[in-house]
Amino acid sequence: MRECHSLYPREACGVVGVFAPGLNVAKTTFYALYALQHRGQESAGIAVHGPLGTRVRKAMGLVTQVFDESNLAPLVGDLALGHVRYSTTGRSDLGHAQPYLLETDKGPLALAHNGNLTNPQTLRNLLARHGIRPNSDSDSELLIRLLALQLRTDADTWEDRIAAMMANAEGAYSLTLMTSDAIYAVRDPHGFRPLHLGRLESPNGPAWIAASESCAFGPVGARYEREILPGEILRITKHGLTSLTPTETPPKPRAFCSFEHVYFARPDSLADGELTHSIRLRLGEVLAREAPVSADLVIGVPDSALAAALGFSRASGIPYGEGLIKNRYIGRTFIQPTPELRRAGVRMKYNPLTDSLKGRSVVLVDDSIIRGTTAGPIIALLRDAGASEVHIRISSPPVRHPCYMGVDMPRREDLIAHRLEDPHAIARHIGADSCAFLSEAGLATAIGTPGHCFACFSGRYPYAIDPREFHR
Secondary structure (H helix, E strand, C coil), X not given: CCCCCCCCCEECEEEEEEECCCCCHHHHHHHHHHHCHHHCCCEEEEEEEECCEEEEEEEECCHHHHCCHHHHCCCCCCEEEEEEECCCCCCCCHHHCCCEEEEECCEEEEEEXXXXXXXXXHHHHHHHHCCCCCCCCCHHHHHHHHHHCCCCCCCCCHHHHHHHHHHHCCEEEEEEEECCXXXXXXXXXXXXXXXXXXXXXXXXXXXXXXXXCHHHCHHHCCXXXXXXCXXXXXXXXXXXXEEECCCCCCCCCCCEEHHHHHHHCCCCCEECCEEHHHHXXXXXXXXXXXXXXXXXXXXXXXXXXXHHHHHHHHHHCCCECCCEEECCCCCCHHHCCCHHHHHHHHHHHEEECHHHHCCCEEEEEEXXXXXXXXXXXXXXXXXXXXXXXEEEEECCCCCCCCCCCCEECCCHHHCHHHHCCCHHHHHHXXXXXXXXXXXXXXXXXXXXXCCEECHHHHCCCCCXXXXXXXXX
């Protein structure tokens, strides 16, 4: 697991799988990936299987930088995979871009992976016993190498091989897989990362799309069907859908990432059958009840905290307004190598609305504080714009522990809430008049459904974490 340099936690990837005879699957996948761009901005790739075999196009950059009409045109077929990446394991280079493609004894196999394995060294040792040395340090390559192996003598079908992989791999994986005649959507038994199914309209029979978020369905004209269940293997072919859950993979408690609700998912995506926007409104409402404050104005940090800020305003009765304008064409601030440049990046990314802030006491709602190196410069911006007081309210609990299930978090010692457990000390550090976080109980109440992972807040991991498995 590589060291995180981000100011905010970063999602690993977005995945897509399309089975659509008669449709332009490459363009369908392109538009689905474009809708999932928020889940990864380092690389993008599409693999298509058709009459000329399996072809892959992938490169570093955003979806619109990697693809155009000329390089999509050769990607002809009925089946496709897509991937956008933000690395949590493996370097950020073309060798780690996905989808991965491997020729196996059963024909071509392509894989797109969102998540992070918690036993990578164990899996490397398993592959080594079969004489296989992966070409990269990506745990996604470990998965495709495992799938290419016949780990069990009776593993004759791809379903058998997927089940054998699931029996050995631990951690988070939402996968789309492509063979010569099928798309598979696979989710780990805990269901850490999201994966959803949609139905496409095609003149040539059943057509389906699997994607990390339901927001990918609207742009391609797909109708939402359902969530891929934790531990499920869903096969999609010309004969339709076949679902199975391996009997050798015992049921495990659901542990869906709570940060999907707080930060990662697009507001228009469904999570637990409800719009993420609605859940974030409740996060703000519960936060206002738990951490009341007297102020003139509630504002949110664009964009992921705006719904929580609106919920805080509704519950508290304090007027809601805009105080920060975000430049959406600025690159991510965490790519800057020094704290000084990071602070400059914040000033490039956000601009205060002086007329809204001058002489007013402000509640600033944000979704999380990770290192604390963004909150301070934002608060300074508000004070420079004339805010008389700045009270920061966070619509998630304090992040005190790293994530091992597919979220790029800093080391424990770099997390401000680990170093400064008292919110008053955090307020002094970032220059706020007060600071308060949503409680774990409040987060659970706002989400409203059971079965979530709170490990980055509580330190209680669904798996026993062995540090020897990781290189941090």
